[in-house]
Amino acid sequence: MSGLAIGDVAERTGLAVSAIRFYEEHGIVRPLRNAGGHRRYDRADIRRLSFVMIAQRLGFPLARIAALLEELPDERRVTKADWTRLSxxxxxxIDARIAALERLRDRLDGCIGCGCLSLESCALHNPDDAQAKEGPGPRKLLDEDGQLPG
Amino acid sequence: MSGLAIGDVAERTGLAVSAIRFYEEHGIVRPLRNAGGHRRYDRADIRRLSFVMIAQRLGFPLARIAALLEELPDERRVTKADWTRLSxxxxxxIDARIAALERLRDRLDGCIGCGCLSLESCALHNPDDAQAKEGPGPRKLLDEDGQLPG
DNA sequence: GTACTTTCTCAAGTGCGCTTTAGGTCAAGC
DNA sequence: GCTTGACCTAAAGCGCACTTGAGAAAGTAC
Structure with a gap:
C-alpha cells in the first residue's frame, strides 16, 4: 500500500537489501513498518540513500554522512531549501577535490618532465598536499578531515 | 652501513614501521638484510613506497599497485624511462578522475538549480557515471575497474 | 659490558562497510 | 488453502589495510 518494500528500494537505488538494512542500523534511514513488521520506504528515504551513495563516492565515511543527514530537520519534512543547502x-x-587533483597532476607533470626520479620529494613530501587526500584508506578517515564545511 | 633501517624509512615516508613490513609481505618492497637479519632499504624502495602512497590516494587497491610495481624491470635497476611510463x-x-568529478559537479548544479529533489535520478541513476567512481568502498574494489590502462 | 632502543617474527586484533547464514514470518498468486 | 518468494532478526563472517602484542635478538651509546 503506502510505501515501497525494501526490495523495491534496492532495485531503484542499486544497493543491496543488506546494505539498506545496515544503513538503517546506522540511523541513515528510518522506514515505517507495516502490520506484519515489514519496512516501508518513501521517496525521502530513497533520496537519503542516494545522498549516501554520492557522498561515499566522494570518500566520506558513513558516520559523517549519518551526522550530516541528522542535521536535516524532520525525516519526512525536508524542504527544497534543505537539499539545496546540502547540495x-x-x-x-567536489571543487576542492578537483583542485587537489589538479595540483597533484601538475606536480606529477613536473616529475615526468625533469626525470628526477624523486616522487617522494616532488609529489609527496609536500605537506599542503597531504591534506588534499582523495580516496579514504580505512585508517586515513580517522585522523583526517575530508569534511564538509557545514 | 649500506642502506636505511626501517625506522629511517618510516620517518622519511611518513609510513608506520608496521605498514612498511606489511607492504613487504605484499611484495611491494624487497629490502636486503644485513648480517643480523635487519632490513636495509635504498632510495629505490623509498620511491616505491612513495608511489604506493600516491596510488592509494587515488583509490587503487594494494594488490593492483603491487602488480604495477611488479612490472618494473629489476627491483634495483629501474630507469628514468620506467618511472616516466608509470607516471x-x-x-x-588523474585526468579521468578530474573529468568524472566535473561531470558530477555539473549534474549536481542541475539539481540545485531545478530543485527537483531527485538526486537519485539526476545525479545517480545514470549508468555511465556509475563507472566513474571515486573513493573505493571495500567491496567496490572487487567488481570494479578503477584500473590503470597499462 | 651494561643499559636502552630498535628490530625481528608470528599471531591475533581492529575499523569500516558490508554480506552471509540460520531459522523463522509475511504476503501474493494460483 | 497452499505454495513460493520476499522479508524478518540476530549473530557471525569477510576483505582490505593495517596495528598491536609478545618474546627474543641485534644494534648503539656510554
Whole structure:
C-alpha cells in the first residue's frame, strides 16, 4: 500500500537489501513498518540513500554522512531549501577535490618532465598536499578531515 | 652501513614501521638484510613506497599497485624511462578522475538549480557515471575497474 | 659490558562497510 | 488453502589495510 518494500528500494537505488538494512542500523534511514513488521520506504528515504551513495563516492565515511543527514530537520519534512543547502556544500567539496587533483597532476607533470626520479620529494613530501587526500584508506578517515564545511 | 633501517624509512615516508613490513609481505618492497637479519632499504624502495602512497590516494587497491610495481624491470635497476611510463599512466588516471568529478559537479548544479529533489535520478541513476567512481568502498574494489590502462 | 632502543617474527586484533547464514514470518498468486 | 518468494532478526563472517602484542635478538651509546 503506502510505501515501497525494501526490495523495491534496492532495485531503484542499486544497493543491496543488506546494505539498506545496515544503513538503517546506522540511523541513515528510518522506514515505517507495516502490520506484519515489514519496512516501508518513501521517496525521502530513497533520496537519503542516494545522498549516501554520492557522498561515499566522494570518500566520506558513513558516520559523517549519518551526522550530516541528522542535521536535516524532520525525516519526512525536508524542504527544497534543505537539499539545496546540502547540495551546495557538496559542490564545494567536489571543487576542492578537483583542485587537489589538479595540483597533484601538475606536480606529477613536473616529475615526468625533469626525470628526477624523486616522487617522494616532488609529489609527496609536500605537506599542503597531504591534506588534499582523495580516496579514504580505512585508517586515513580517522585522523583526517575530508569534511564538509557545514 | 649500506642502506636505511626501517625506522629511517618510516620517518622519511611518513609510513608506520608496521605498514612498511606489511607492504613487504605484499611484495611491494624487497629490502636486503644485513648480517643480523635487519632490513636495509635504498632510495629505490623509498620511491616505491612513495608511489604506493600516491596510488592509494587515488583509490587503487594494494594488490593492483603491487602488480604495477611488479612490472618494473629489476627491483634495483629501474630507469628514468620506467618511472616516466608509470607516471604518465597515472596522469591519465588523474585526468579521468578530474573529468568524472566535473561531470558530477555539473549534474549536481542541475539539481540545485531545478530543485527537483531527485538526486537519485539526476545525479545517480545514470549508468555511465556509475563507472566513474571515486573513493573505493571495500567491496567496490572487487567488481570494479578503477584500473590503470597499462 | 651494561643499559636502552630498535628490530625481528608470528599471531591475533581492529575499523569500516558490508554480506552471509540460520531459522523463522509475511504476503501474493494460483 | 497452499505454495513460493520476499522479508524478518540476530549473530557471525569477510576483505582490505593495517596495528598491536609478545618474546627474543641485534644494534648503539656510554
Amino acid at each position: 551546495t556544500q557538496f559542490r564545494g567539496e | 604518465t599512466q597515472f596522469r591519465g588516471e
